[in-house]
Amino acid sequence: MSINSTALQTSAVINEAVQTLRDGGLVAFPTETVYGLGADARNPEAIQKLFTAKGRPSNHPVIVHLAAPEKYDAPQVDWAALLSPWVRDLSEDALQLINAFWPGPLTLVFKKDKSVLDEITGGQDTVAIRAPAHPLAQTLLRKFKGGVVAPSANRFGKVSPTSAADVRSEFEGMLDLMVLDGGDCEVGIESTIIDLSSGDHAVLLRPGAITPSQIFAKTGIKVSQPGEVTATHSEKNIPRVSGSLKAHYAPTTPLRLYPPGRVLDALSEFPDIKSRVAVAVWDSDSSLGHDGHPSVYFEEVTVPSDSAAFASRLYRSLRDLDQLGWDLLLFPEPPAGEEWDGVRDRLQRACFGSGPSSSNHASN
Template identity: 85%
Template sequence: MSTDKSDSTPLRSSAVINEAVQSLREGGLVAFPTETVYGLGADARNPEAIKKIYAAKGRPSNHPLIVHLAAPDKYDVAKIDWAALLSPWVRDLSEDALLLVNTFWPGPLTLVFKKDKSVLNELTGGQDTVAIRAPAHPIAQELLRKFKGGVVAPSANRFGKVSPTSAADVRNEFEGMLDLMVLDGGDCDVGIESTIIDVSSGDKAILLRPGVITPSEILAKTGIKVYQPGEVHKHEAEALPKVSGSLLAHYAPTTPLRLYSPGRVLDALSEFPDIKSRVAVAVFDSETSLVLEDHPSIDVEEVIVSSNSSAFASRLYRSLRDLDQQGWDLILFPEPPAGEEWDGVRDRLQRACFGSGPSSSNHDSN
């Protein structure tokens, strides 16, 4: 098989999709675009294929994966019967869970259910829950429809590192992995991973990972209140399932990354007196230009980032990857403003800061 099915133009040809489907059926790995980030896909019913994902990423085997499902072609059905599509995977599908599915799928919302007994322990990290989503990207949907099954697909990068939002990112991550097929769907629109909601208890929806779909949007569109883990009883919080992206160190560049408070760039720089050379400082487009004459010994370059939360999210990983490859000694990002529309990027930046630096691989166990 050709080692790479991507070039500068996104590919949608049936022949390429069919080849990717065949690769999945044979137990191979296929990287494909979703609206959030690129995923590293394998047949969710094949334990050996799932093990290949963990090996390729260097991911701990107790860290669960998300199953990706396709909606039937919209021309085939007037209303999608998600309950039937979920039945091979899920036990106890509540009315609230089905309402969330019907409202937000396909889209960047992952739901955690009690798993059907047939679901492999290899993909759940040994837990009795399974995380499922239906990605909205047309290439992901076509691949999943033709595959006619579930595909596990964590982000297509080495474990703990910055997630990929282009096919080129995936190729850079897995250079030398000759049997990996990469489907190029252009740049990802959303840019950060899906929101994860736990509905496995049946009576409360609990936010496990923030994303672009916020609790306020869920409440407005469905009437369902989404609880923060801190809002539930201690015994409920202790029973919450582990999910992707929940480790303290994640999404991390090799260059040290720090956040600065509004107007406090100089304070952030002075905390790192050992760094005297090159610093990249991200600045909101709504802010005035920085004045850094007080630090003549530091070579500072401003990088303008959007003050719109959605636009910021869509470019976050692209910016971190690009800056990481430019040889800076330190990257400074502004602390995201208050407000839950910023919670997704705040979560990613805090974990990225914790894991960043040349020894970031040492943080992966946290």
């Protein structure tokens, strides 16, 4: 079942989606990052249905999505009351981050309240939470009056969806899946994840549109990289989170990255699969030309040299190219700088998982 964006003004549509969630069904809905596949975060059977639909391992945690409280005339939103059913304790740093960046593409990891289902956390003592900024997501969550777990609305390990059409193509056999169409996603890659569960450090677990520099500039909070944290918060205690597997976001077509100015070298490295190649080039670069490679048929695909625009179109480009029958996709290595860390992370995982056997990589 698909609901078009033009119909979304009617509360009847949202009410139907809310009832579907309450009845233990699944609802795909847009966020500013990617489309999520939503289930009631308090319903173990609904969560199991979600994991089965995605083919997602049951020990892989999911993010709880909450509505931002209605501000009305309140000088400050009371996030503490909203989070108390989910989170054991809320630090001053957490409240600063929430007030600065929620609703928005920032997920925070806390020590969980004892009532939070193990099905959500992968059996860990932490829970990941965010408040998405997309108005349709906010309306749905506010009317639902509860938490909704919503990993990306795609088969596990594959390219995340940034349109309702992507969701429908992923789950075309699921006739009872309700899909809310809120247009194309603006941000285009999944949220930044910050771990606050240690109590004394904010640790970056997944890069995204919100960078550590932006967080420091707005809040004065220093975000550490996992390797920078002292022995009291060792690597083994950092919680597993969504999208942290080595192979993820992967197209079926083999995907490789090439260093600056080395695209023709990259073409030579793959003699077995180089007959038809799609080469992504920066919009600021000149055309490659076909000199010296008569055996290769390649087409150039222009990609934005602005990090936010590149992120916004990344999954769209991968999905579209994946359907065109290329033997190889070549993308430029993103430049240095933390504003590129999110797309660099997604591209590296996509490369590792890509290829005809990518469904097997996802379980590694």
